[in-house]
Amino acid sequence: MSVNSPGYEERDEDRYVPESPKTANRTPFARDRARILHSSALRRLGAKTQILGAGSGDFVRTRLTHSLEVAQVGRELGKALGCDPDVVDAACLAHDLGHPPFGHNGERALDEVTREIGGFEGNAQTLRVVTRLEPKTVHPSTGEPLGLNLTxxxxxxxxxxPWGETELPTREDGxxxxxxxxxxxxxxVFDWLREDAPARRPSFEAQVMDLADDIAYSVHDVEDSVVHNGxxxxVLRDLERAKGVAAQALEWYGWTDEDALLDALDRLRAWGWWAEDFDGSRASLAALKDMTSQLIGRMCNATIAATRQVHGEGPLTRFRAELxxxxxxxxEIVLLKAIAVHFLMAPREASPAYAKQRRVLKELVxxxxxxxPDALEPQFAADYRAASDDAARLRVAVDQVASLTDKSAYDWHHRFVISPRRPRG
Incomplete structure (x- = not known):
């Protein structure tokens, strides 16, 4: 067993390419967290869309603030369940590093333009960033980029x-x-990190990270909807409006139990901290913030209690337990997601700006x-020159575009797409 973290083995601390520790006062997992925290990919999230576009208001969250909030929720949840807090914290900070400009709208655009070469998926791109694209380490013998070379x-x-594009599982409806x-x-590198892991089963820490992500964005997207959209x-006291939210849960998340969502709404509305009225005052902002805090605590505490009831005490790590x-x-989580969809996300789907975002990314790629190479940043230009065929070169172009912020995507599109079209005179 590892001397650094109870519940972990020495192989859990291995790196794809072995390294000598630089300091004796930090665990390998603490070093992982620091590498992600100092990465350029994390910094770029500060100018990438979460639910509302970066720059659409001083209050709204970006991918960076969302990731920091996920990390706070995940770290405390993981610690309560016996995970190494730095492992969960690192995963939460990293979970959106592969997201392109314009959030999930941009993700769909890049998937469409890469259908013939395996598609685009934000989670797969995240693994690519931390194992290849982020400029931190290279192989000492070959010079091959290793990304952050995490444990x-x-x-x-x-x-x-934990599967590839050709191994997608199917739902009950096929x-x-x-x-x-x-x-x-x-x-x-994927096969290496999944050595001896049960097929298709995420690690316990990945399950904690995934739940922290769900909790954070379900709660905070509602908060953003209330403040930004008024x-x-x-209004959810109206049954038809509440059923409209349940319908969005079916369309967006495949949730079919309308009664369960309406019951969840009734449960939450019965609490004194459920903030039904908002007028922008400090008092209403404070009430809204208290509601988000109560919701996060409620969801985390219920999960901790249920997990401990099944698995008992002690460290719950890797593949020793299921969340x-x-x-x-x-x-309750799906209900909150659906509220944000109903009031904010669904209405924008048909907007001209939303269609423009997808067109910008496709044309830029x-x-x-x-x-x-002449149009790419130096590290991507090197990847392009080393690419063996058109498919690999297209993937490099996608890597470059996915790394851009929202504003940079528009700037690059103007420079490489719009300006060359203009007649010279």
């Missing part, structure tokens, strides 16, 4: 969907789950793939 436990904690965590040309939760989330808690 096996931290890498596996990032993997929510449709594929369109989520995966590895592209085929990143398969070697949404009054009181147990009560059905009532799941219903094709322009960069055609122009090649």
């Amino acid at each position: 096996r436990a931290s890498l596996d904690a990032i993997v929510k969907y 449709t594929a789950v369109r989520k995966f965590n590895v592209y085929e040309d990143d398969r070697a 949404v009054s939760l009181r 147990v989330v009560p059905q009532e808690t799941l219903a 094709m322009a960069l793939a055609e122009r090649g």
Whole structure:
């Protein structure tokens, strides 16, 4: 067993390419967290869309603030369950590093333009960032980029969907789950980090990270909806409006139990901290913030109690346990997600700006793939020159575009797509 963290073995602290510790006062997992915290990919999240576009207001969250909030929730939840807090913290900080400009809208655009070469998936791109693209370490003999060269436990904690695009599981209705965590040309490091792991089963730390992500964005997206869009939760007292929210849960998340969502709404509305009225005053802002805090505590405490009831005390790590989330808690999370969808996310789907974002990314990818090294940042230009075929070169162009912030995507599109079209005179 490891001397650093109870519940972990020495192999959990292995790195894909071995390194000598630089200091004796930090664990390998603490070093992982620090590498992610200091990464350029994390900094870029400060100018990438969460639910509302970066720059749409001083209050709204970006991918960076969301990731910091996920890390806070995940660290405390993991610590209460016996995980190494730095492993969960690192995974939470890293979980969105692969997201492109414009959030999930940008993700869909890049998936469409790469359908013939394996598609684009934010989770697979995250693994690619931390194992290849982030400029931190290189192989001492070959010079091959190694990304952050994290430990096996931290890498596996990032993997929510432990399969590739050709191995998608299917739902009960026969449709594929369109989520995966590895592209085929990143398969070697994926196979290494998943050595001896049960097939298709995320590690316990990955399950904690995934729940922390769900809790954070379900709660905070409602908060952003209320403040930015002036949404009054009181309108959900109308049964038809509440059923409209339940319908969004079916359309967006596949949740079919309307009664469970309406029951969840009744439970939450019965608490004194449920903030139905909002007028922008300090008092209403404070009430809203208290509601978010109460919701996070409620969901975490219910999960801790349910998991401990099944698995008992002691460290719950790697593949020694499964996270147990009560059905009532799941219903409350989905309800909150659906509220944000109903009031904020669904209405924007048909907006011209939303369509423009997808067009900008698609056109930019094709322009960069055609122009090649002269249009790319130096590290991506090197990847382009080393690419063996058009498919690999297209993937490099996608890597470059996915790394950009929202504003940079527009700037690059203007430079490489719009400006060359203009007649010279």
